[in-house]
Amino acid sequence: MTARDLLANWQALGSRQVPANGIELRVVEHGEGAPVVFCHGFPELGFSWRHQVFALADAGFRTLTPDMRGYGGSSRPARVEDYDLLTISADLVGLLDAAGLEDAIFVGHDWGASVVWQLARAYPDRVRAVAGLSVPATPRSSAPPVPILRKRLGEDFYMVWFQEPGVADPVLDKNVRHTLLQDDVLSARNFLDTDRPEPPLPAWLSPTEFDYYVQAFTTTGFTGGLNYYRTLDRTWELTAHLADVKITQPSLFIAGSTDPVIRFTPLAKMPEMLTDLRGSIILEGAGHWIQQQRPAEVNAALIDFARAVA
Numbered sequence: 001m002t003a004r005d006l007l008a009n010w011q012a013l014g015s016r017q018v019p020a021n022g023i024e025l026r027v028v029e030h031g032e033g034a035p036v037v038f039c040h041g042f043p044e045l046g047f048s049w050r051h052q053v054f055a056l057a058d059a060g061f062r063t064l065t066p067d068m069r070g071y072g073g074s075s076r077p078a079r080v081e082d083y084d085l086l087t088i089s090a091d092l093v094g095l096l097d098a099a100g101l102e103d104a105i106f107v108g109h110d111w112g113a114s115v116v117w118q119l120a121r122a123y124p125d126r127v128r129a130v131a132g133l134s135v136p137a138t139p140r141s142s143a144p145p146v147p148i149l150r151k152r153l154g155e156d157f158y159m160v161w162f163q164e165p166g167v168a169d170p171v172l173d174k175n176v177r178h179t180l181l182q183d184d185v186l187s188a189r190n191f192l193d194t195d196r197p198e199p200p201l202p203a204w205l206s207p208t209e210f211d212y213y214v215q216a217f218t219t220t221g222f223t224g225g226l227n228y229y230r231t232l233d234r235t236w237e238l239t240a241h242l243a244d245v246k247i248t249q250p251s252l253f254i255a256g257s258t259d260p261v262i263r264f265t266p267l268a269k270m271p272e273m274l275t276d277l278r279g280s281i282i283l284e285g286a287g288h289w290i291q292q293q294r295p296a297e298v299n300a301a302l303i304d305f306a307r308a309v310a
Contacts, residue, residue, distance in 0.1 A: 003206030010050045015073065018066070020094025021087070025066040026073030027095065031057025034128075034310035035101050036302075037092065038065040041110020041134075042225040043172075043180060045072045045216055047209075048109065051295035052302060059303045061310070064099060066091075068112065070224020072216050080165060083227035085235040089119040093126055102126070105306050109133040109291055110261075111228050117273070118235075121245045129309035131252040131302060134261055134288055137273040140243045144233040153264070161188035162229040172222040176214050179222065186260055204293040250276045250309045254301055256286030256293070278305060 010028070017024045028046055030053050038049040046065040053063045067074040069091050070083060077083075092115070096104060103126050108116035113132035120127040141148060150160050162168045171191055172179045181199050184190050201210055251274045255262050271277060281301055283294050291298045 004208050006050055006054075007206075007208050007212060009054070010047060013053075017073070018095055018098045020092075020098055021090040023069060023075035023077065023091065025069070025075070025091060025095060027067075028053065028065045029063065030054070030065075031060070031062045033060040033062050034306070035062045035064060035099070035104040036306060037095065037104045037106050038063065039092070039106065039108035039112030039115050040068055040071070041108070041112045042228060043213075043217060043222055044110065044112075045213065047072075047212060047216075048289075048292060049107075052107070052291055052299055055295070055299040056303065056306065059307070061105075061306055064095065064104070066095060068115075070227060072220065076220060076224040080227050080230045081234065083224075084231040084238055085115055085118040086122060086238050088115050088228075089122050092116075092119055093123055096126055103128040105129045105131070105309060107131045107133070107302060108135075110135055110288070111225075117247060118239070118242075120247045120249055120251075121242050122239075124249065127249050129250040129252075129305070130247065131254070131305060133254045133290055133298070134256070134259055136253055136255070136262065136265055136267050136270045137247060137251070138265055138269050139272050140239070141236065144236050146233050156188050158186055158188055158191075159229055159232070161191075162226050165223075165226075165230065168226055169221065169223045172226070176217045180210070180213055180217065184260075202289075202293070204289070246275050247273055248275050250278050250305075252279050252281070252301065252305045253277070254281045254283065254290060254298060256288060256290045257282050257284045258286065259288045259290070261288060278308065 013028050015026050015028045018027045040048045046067045049065050056063050070076050105128050106116040113135035116130050117137040120130045286294045
């Protein structure tokens, strides 16, 4: 299937607005069978899972793929406090309720991975199994995470720079193409340097697919996604009661060997959190956007995992 066909087929699936946890989520559904919910990260959309949605549906699963709170066609609450991970987890429980589902297999990438790891701990009865891409499950930090990041990595580190509302937002919104093509997100300087020549599209992203993202974020801006970073400390405070709770459901982790995220979130601590880890797959030479960059390998791993736990 060409990229243009993939985009056309994705758009042909349509979507519906689902009331969940006091907001609405725009959700794309496809396929029949055991349910699999895909949760995207920053700066992405449900569209980021286009390869997986068709592959999992063809393999006999019912896929539900929302634009997460703050993104795309879903609600974008104005308050920063409305983006902590317990609130986002409650959105997904609301999605299950609206779909008439007791539980589902949850798959998340980037912030979506952080969400599904948290969901599995906060609502264990609603998570049949869980797969995280790019961001590993880690134990609770000894103190609020933002001061730790600020001390270790400085004010220029992107997660620190993102903290103050109204600072990063206009910079990212000003040139959506520049923001989405950023190939080194770890330093705020790279976002601020808008005079740099626009890098070429990565080989795994076609111009039509890229335009889909550009149009969406031109409409919504990036504030909704940035608010996930701004509730890092709030989430830490709200989840004290889960500090010693392990993830006991069947789990899977997939990451790219060149992904910068796994440099500052070490994998060694993941077994402390996951008591039924079925696999930890590192795709050699792959970067952060693995479900789009290496869809065949990601699809095969997810299908094998889902069939084993469905």
